[in-house]
Amino acid sequence: MNAPDPQAAWLPDTPRREVPEALIKALKTRFASQCSTALAVREQHGRDESAFTHVPPPAAVVFAESTADVADAVKLAAAHKVPVIPFGTGSSLEGHLLAVQGGISIDVARMNRVLSVNAEDLTVTVQPGVTRKAVNEAVKTDGLFFPIDPGADASIGGMAATRASGTNAVRYGTMRENVLALEVVTAQGNVIRTGTRAKKSSAGYDLTRLMVGSEGTLGIITEVTLKLYPLPEAISAATCQFPSIEAAVRTTIQIIQMGIPIARCELIDAATVRAVNAHSKLGLREAPMLLMEFHGSPTGVHEQAELVQDIAAEFGGESFEWATAPEDRTRLWTARHNAYFAAVQSVPGCRCITTDACVPISRLADAVLTAVAEADAAGLPYFLVGHVGDGNFHMGYLIDPDNADERARAEHLNHQLVARALAMGGTCTGEHGVGLHKMGFLVDEAGEASVAMMRAVKHALDPDNILNPGKIFSL
């Protein structure tokens, strides 16, 4: 008898649906070499950065090159009531891409054209496979930038689908605030448009924001119009070490409560500084650290920096190390963006169970310090990074994905942390989404009646439940 799968206990129980040979044949006819059933390709599309590594892959992968490709693939799948799972860069963290009910993957990475830069209106329209870095490349000659930056160089489609954010959200908001309009392929294979390029609108239901964060369960995003921002006249980044995590967090709370328009305010614990030093060849002192950035006019940046230095000093923050030259700032932020990978690589063979709670700022110290104390007591390797200016922080518990005991201990820590965040008026997920892994937490957070409303919306738009089924809630 085989041992029970140590991961299965943490996955929702959902039936796998059959993918008929007739569908595969139809896809091959329509898509020729744009459709692959090779095992390696399917396996690459059947996983993400989550700690679930045992779910069988999708039956086929369609490499869409246009909205019409996506619509046709959905129509063919819909005719057989077969699941479709959109795929961008594969960097999601909560099992969003796993084919838990079988089906086919629709890879949009080849839909990577920047369709129009409207510099005068501070907007850009892109296909969903364009990555955040590619957006910034396309607009920088116009003196503009797009601020949303999850650690990975994720696709804009995937970022919209998970309502992603990152280090700049404290000042510029998340994908919720920065997506103006979408083109979406529905469960029926129809193409709809939501929103306009106007900065605000009261024209009917906010379908744009219904789609943003819907994790591929209500439609497949095929075009995204984003807000852009003028590159600030002055930018300064700084690191500051603190005697304790608490001191760094209390500094952050005061910065936010005073309304200082800080552009980035990131916490990194000593262990993660060590991992980042090793991964990115930096010589940062290994102590709890805030990594900050200030945007504005030269005097504005100077004013903000002075205020923040005063606050940090009150909590024992040591002298600021400034990075004003663009290449120095880029080195620092690249290291920050690689912190997740640096930490995961610090324990060979591990996978990471990442928390993503976000709490009202006044509760941040309690939330972080208790989580750290619990993790220390549990004796699992972990890292702590956080978009603390937003009240959002990530504990990453590093486990052997096939060690049931380690997983159980990590999940226990995760559950304690989320329960506390919810009791504080916070959320189980600030930016990673629900996916497979937070379905229980969503019910705890939103309540059965609210999740029932989400299910009703899902059923209305996708009655055969073919769009990324088995994610967000059971259905």
Add this chain to the structure above:
Amino acid sequence: MNAPDPQAAWLPDTPRREVPEALIKALKTRFASQCSTALAVREQHGRDESAFTHVPPPAAVVFAESTADVADAVKLAAAHKVPVIPFGTGSSLEGHLLAVQGGISIDVARMNRVLSVNAEDLTVTVQPGVTRKAVNEAVKTDGLFFPIDPGADASIGGMAATRASGTNAVRYGTMRENVLALEVVTAQGNVIRTGTRAKKSSAGYDLTRLMVGSEGTLGIITEVTLKLYPLPEAISAATCQFPSIEAAVRTTIQIIQMGIPIARCELIDAATVRAVNAHSKLGLREAPMLLMEFHGSPTGVHEQAELVQDIAAEFGGESFEWATAPEDRTRLWTARHNAYFAAVQSVPGCRCITTDACVPISRLADAVLTAVAEADAAGLPYFLVGHVGDGNFHMGYLIDPDNADERARAEHLNHQLVARALAMGGTCTGEHGVGLHKMGFLVDEAGEASVAMMRAVKHALDPDNILNPGKIFSL
């Protein structure tokens, strides 16, 4: 034979439903003196600030004092499949409150308690009948403010339901960005919660933003949690007159394209300045004017003001008149907020057909100047005000509500203006909502397929179509 109703041609054709005596009796039993069937009360609840004055009122008005009252009223109405229309302060502009299919009005004005001010988290939770001014009264001693300010002292519930904004949106966003969480009574009379007090979240479908802007058609809002902001250290307001509307608009475009974080940037045309002078006893020079406000540190405000003065000078803007003392600023902004009423009162007996287009900022001069030229040619009295920093402007055509010819000419101007805004990538409504009056425009803007998706959501959540039926789209 009676003459045909001159207003009916501009209203959607929707059947009126019967309100059975049994429901009225049940409401009187449950609500006693909180339920009124007096004609004057019903008539007051059957109209708003729109130019529709002939729709018969609701059959009864329930004055809800709690969430339980709202839920019970909805349950009783639902049992008879009778429409319910939530009512705040009656200040909406597009016929949202009119009982076009009959039914009962649920007035939430008595639900006017500020439930909790969380100053440390920059949030406040209020009942829906609290007005925007009452929110600001409640939080000012904590050094905080709530920026969203439609002209009227509207209720927070109504503002959420219409996705309202106002003069501060250029810097602080609209109700879309500033509502964190809601309590909502569903069509079944259940109570759900959406969102949390966390600043950001990726926890499932964004029901908060689905409800914001749904105009009472998906649920009745019974509690709202809002973002607050620290009162700026320095605030300066200024007026500046321009030789033409074009000069004022081109100044605005350049301010926005340069990314100057202006807090308010309002256009008022010469005729409206005249009406405002008469109404609010101000002595402003009667020329096209920008009314601006700057928020920040003293040096930041100074910097912004210098930049804006330089830009204005390039376009012939005359010397700035500054208002730094709070009472002077209040006088100016009160006058601005009363501009609509001042203009309407300038033509005795008139009603106003107000446009609300919002366009990408680069197209604003075209949009405004063509609208002005067309209105001048049409010979109707009108006013022009605009939240031009957002690309949003209002032409108000002042008509005799029973003069079919004037109405037809005003509607023709409105249709031309909206068609142009949509062709520019804009929206038919920046902040007033669709209501009865923009249902056709919504289809033009969003497309049939997108409106079909809205209808599917509506049908899923309110299968008997009792929540403010006949608004946003035909159903």
